[in-house]
Amino acid sequence: MRPVTVAAAQLGPIALETPRAATVARLVGLMERAKAQGADLIVFPELALTTFFPRWYYEQEADLDRFYERAMPGPETQPLFDAARDLSIGFHLGYAELAADGTRFNTAILVDKSGETVGKYRKIHLPGHREHEPWRAFQHLEKRYFAPGDLGFRVFDAFGGRIGMAICNDRRWPETYRVLGLQGAEMILIGYNTPIHNPPAPEHDRLSWHHNAIVMQAGAYQNAAFVVGVAKAGVEEGVHQMGGSLIAAPTGETIAQAVTEDDELVVATCDLDLCRSYRESVFAFERHREPGAYALITGTKGAVTPDEAKRIDPALGKLDT
Numbered sequence: 001m002r003p004v005t006v007a008a009a010q011l012g013p014i015a016l017e018t019p020r021a022a023t024v025a026r027l028v029g030l031m032e033r034a035k036a037q038g039a040d041l042i043v044f045p046e047l048a049l050t051t052f053f054p055r056w057y058y059e060q061e062a063d064l065d066r067f068y069e070r071a072m073p074g075p076e077t078q079p080l081f082d083a084a085r086d087l088s089i090g091f092h093l094g095y096a097e098l099a100a101d102g103t104r105f106n107t108a109i110l111v112d113k114s115g116e117t118v119g120k121y122r123k124i125h126l127p128g129h130r131e132h133e134p135w136r137a138f139q140h141l142e143k144r145y146f147a148p149g150d151l152g153f154r155v156f157d158a159f160g161g162r163i164g165m166a167i168c169n170d171r172r173w174p175e176t177y178r179v180l181g182l183q184g185a186e187m188i189l190i191g192y193n194t195p196i197h198n199p200p201a202p203e204h205d206r207l208s209w210h211h212n213a214i215v216m217q218a219g220a221y222q223n224a225a226f227v228v229g230v231a232k233a234g235v236e237e238g239v240h241q242m243g244g245s246l247i248a249a250p251t252g253e254t255i256a257q258a259v260t261e262d263d264e265l266v267v268a269t270c271d272l273d274l275c276r277s278y279r280e281s282v283f284a285f286e287r288h289r290e291p292g293a294y295a296l297i298t299g300t301k302g303a304v305t306p307d308e309a310k311r312i313d314p315a316l317g318k319l320d321t
């Protein structure tokens, strides 16, 4: 047995004007509660220190600065690291990062029980749009406010296992999980902010919870890993964001799930040895994968015509006369 007790710390809304210190105090309170429930690791959502600011269009770059961290820990976030050390609990935190060279990233870190940062990830799949689109009920300007992550999908040895991280929209893409799975990830941590209403495709709205669960369950099963998905939920500044935080096992089953749209701890003890049964049988990658047949996965970004596909992967043209 290699048990890791993980607490998915779903958050309710954070208002635009909520001071950083108040949010940090709220997170520290959740760390204390998670510790009381035996957690080794608490997982906070994407952009957990502020409201989900990409819903607004800002013309001036300077208007953005209040949402970003220039240092981690910084003066206002130091209490999280102190609490980790004092309580002996690790944490995963999503936040907006303003890097030293001025690049803005949507970032998550993994901090161990001694308060040391042991992993960092910058979001790779940035959804939404770059320009103001006033026809929308609200904006989703991640493509404007963040650069695509430049650290790849990495794993980190911590908490007695191998931990991977992804952020929100990354969870919808099978490539995310597979690249982590190919490095032996045993637990994948994913924070999210998902408005229930998707202005370009409102017909998907009623399926938000279904899509949320199937992608994380499939990612877990197909890559023999636990997946911990954590929402910032509820009606935040007039936008309804889904909850549905969950922990999925390598079996593909959801083993714990949130029932509110507010601050809520979803706790499960995950035996990382459960990954082995899947990794050594049906998903023994080294025996069963056929990467030679997957050329299109890295050979093109968008869908291609069958003829273009044959140029990328000549095997596809073999039956042509």
Ligand code: CDT
Pocket: 046, 127, 128, 140, 167, 168, 169, 170, 172, 192, 193, 194, 195, 198
């Ligand atoms: N934060 C984030 O990545 N949210 C997206 C919203 C979808 S579309 C614009 C998500 O995939 O949940």
